[in-house]
Amino acid sequence: MDELNQIHAHTITHGLARFSFISSKLLAFSALSDYRDLRYAETLFNRISTPNVFDFNSMIMGFAKSSKPEKGFSVYAKMRSFGVEPIARTFAVLVKACFKLTFISQFHGQIVKFGHGCDVYVVSSLICAYSKCGTMEFARRVFDERIETTNVVCWTSLLSGYCLNGLVDEACLVFDEMPERNDVSYSAMVSGYVSNGCFYEAILLFRELKKSGSNVKFGKGSLFVSVLNACASVGAFEEGKWIHFFLVRNGFEYELELGTALIDFYAKCGCIRDAKEVFSRLPYKDVKTWSAMILGLASNGENKLGLELFEEMEKKGPKPNAVTFIGVLSACNHEALVNKAWGYFGRMSKVYGILPVIEHYGCMVDLLARSGRVKHAEILIRTMPMEPDGAIWGSLLNGCIMHGHVDLGEMVGKLLIQLEPTHSGRYVLLANMYADMGCWEDVMRLRKMMEEREVVKSFAWSFIEVDGVVHKFVADDKSHPKLRSIYRILDQLKRELKSSFITNEIVV
Template identity: 40%
Template sequence: MFPRAMKCMKSDKRTLMLLDRCQHLLLTIAQIHHLHARLIVSGAISDPYAAAKLLAFYAISEDGDLAHSRAVFGALRRPTAFAWNTMIRAHADRKQPLDALYLCKHMLRSGFSPNNYTFSFVLRACVELSSLFDGRKFHTQILKRGWELYDFVLNGLIHMYASCGCLDSARRLFDLSTNKDVISWTAMVHGYAKSGRIDVARELFDRMPERNEVSWSSMITAYSQIGMFKEALEVFNEMQLASVKPNQAGIVGALSACGFLGALDQGKWIHVYVERNGMVLDRILGTALIDMYAKCGCIENALKVFDEMPERDVFAYTSMISGLSNHGHSEKAIELFDSMENESVRPNEVTFICVLSACGRMGLVDRGRQIFDSMNRVYGIEPRVEHYGGFVDLLSRAGLLEEARRVVLEMPMEPDPYVLGALLNACRVHGEVELGKETVESLVKLGIDHSGVHVLLSNMHASADQWEDVLQVRKGMEEKKVMKVPGCSMIEIDGVACEFVAGDRSHMCMEEIMSVVEATDVQLKSSDFDDCMVESELAYA
């Protein structure tokens, strides 16, 4: 044998041995490129085994170089099932589900026979796309090949149907399964929770023989998303007692619940937990912390988290702008909006709602007009009714009622209660009784006929010494049986959120609470607050 041929064979063998040794290592993209070059130089790139190994390295690389993966794959004369699966998995992992489905369909059209692993990756792509149509087509292929009973394929089908909202099919497969594991249970819990059937999700969750961090987090997130915040924190606390470490989704759900309940102590505890466990303060987790602190009134802590975030997206900026605006720091909120534009972070619809609110609180009419105008002109965002509401509120607070009225009349959509409520409240403040009456009539036509509307109108008449009209409004409330909605408040005590509703005396510590309230009332009456009057303003959800 010629020396050159002998040398090439030895080189090929050394390269293949190197590939085997590296298969359990997480290589950098530069190291993979180096291996790729060695395979080309040695000629081993034509070996299907070597090419498939190289594809696998590209697929699991953190940098994810799919362009080189496609080049290697395209050079294969006859790809193996392993090579096809590697490419399909790589695209599914890199959030390119359409390409993953295309590859699988191309594989079938090319006469290659997929195996059970192929469909586990493809079903994941269907979930990413929420494509029930494609999922059913691949389910047919799975049935033809008899792979439905493989555990990971069956779990993939259950997850696909549950995620796509086809719960009857998911439940049928789940009930047929003879080897239900934590993945199949969690898929069903997540599916029911996502569809709003929280009672069924909880019933299954309680029956689970084993729970992991994903199943716990699914329940926490589900409760938070439908506004059952107390239940979300209860599940989170149960998770701690079960010694299960929460994942990011569970922590974000718990932080959301803390923010809405004002459970600051528990929110701070979660923040400490995040830091102690070295969790990365990415955009999702950072935004959740900002939102929690802002809603609990700790705007300094929210700013600290915002400044510590290595990357800030539109959601982080919007949460911070909203928090600053709601806590009387409107000037800082507008400065942050300017910084956001300077850093080329594109604002979204919610950002404009928040910054218009900040302009309204500061009375910056010209700046507000400029921002409102820039929505469509600069960013191509068509103002929605919420934006018109913010703009009308800005003009109304500044006393520009005629301009505000003109904006309402020229709106391309029907004004909602918030828009009319902002105008009505301004009419009360500025004594515009006639415009106020017109606005109330518009609200009643929209079906908004609660006590707040009539109380504001009554107050307007009273301010104008129109006492007969005050009696007429009150009489109308009695005739229509308009009931005043009782006020409620919530306070956190030792990590537990307690809710109090006006007129409700059912709390176990009511005697002690009333004793403190009465003592406070006596103290206030004896102080300089005698002439203070608290006015209730109309609020719209």
């Protein structure tokens, strides 16, 4: 912008600022470039006596990229008052900025009035806007009315809309019907699976893509980011490692989002060494990258390193955000670090102006409860500025059970059941506490209550990856194709353990 100021000054001194071509170029840079300054752009725009459609579009697009996209609507109103007719690009940007259904409907009418209803980017924008408002029937109607002129962009927008509203089955049908697919559409489907918790389906789709010999090129990192997120969620290490090898072999640079996804993947798979290596290789790290690394270190037990990295971040990194402090507080998960945790908790608002949210309070309650400071944890819950959720009360109940605070534990357990009457884990926790106390009548009462309320007990599950295939096992699972072999080996292990136990007793 400093350089633009100099150029602008030269255009004024040489009498060139009055030429619309030059003023439009100056406006476009100040409104749309990576170095944009919307205040400067507004000043330029207001000094143009007869702005053209491109000037109006520059301001609308500039506001669309800002934190105040709604200001683009007033620019559109001014555009119409000047008698300037909007083009398709105008509506494509404006509709995406709409956050209310009434606004979308109004601009939809304007789109039809000015004859831009067949433009694929306008159609795509309308589908996106209706999807964000949760009205998929309108989004589908827009798509169906223009299906003859739609392209892969429109199909992908519809697919993403269904995923955004949790309608994964409908998204799959759209994906299967697509006449053409590209890396963006594959990425949208994979991302949709991930955002709706369908991690295995996301990985399977990626494998299909690899085997299909499709013309889709892995030219953009967004697809890899989505797959890595899926791999991180289920511990599909081999698939995630393949992506890393592919990136290295094909000379991909460690882009910010992709590098952060790799760090998160390795950390969640327990390969913190690899996560550190990726972190060290990234040429530029933003707050998300630092936060992912701090969270990764904390979740892998390297608490000291996590806190040291945070101190390094404070000295030479970006300003920490709320997520960073979740990692920092998680790294204080030891009794000896309780006071340090309180210090960080206070610095959030005092030093960085970050108001603690429920996740931060959850970290503190969990730390206090597990370290035996159960009463302190209860006081913190009572003084929270927001309503505590089940997870926070659950942390307090765990602390009560661990440290023998029976009366408080019973009170918290009953409160949890009232708060989450269909959550089987809340009944089980309280029942376990009663069982430890020998209060079997209370245990039976809770079991009867679960039956009467038809609370379905959620089964524990685990997974293991063998030859790149992730196998998920539920408690008392009978569905695996190699069931007999698995149980035969388990029986053999039991016999060997029993034999070893008897031998050791004889030796003692």
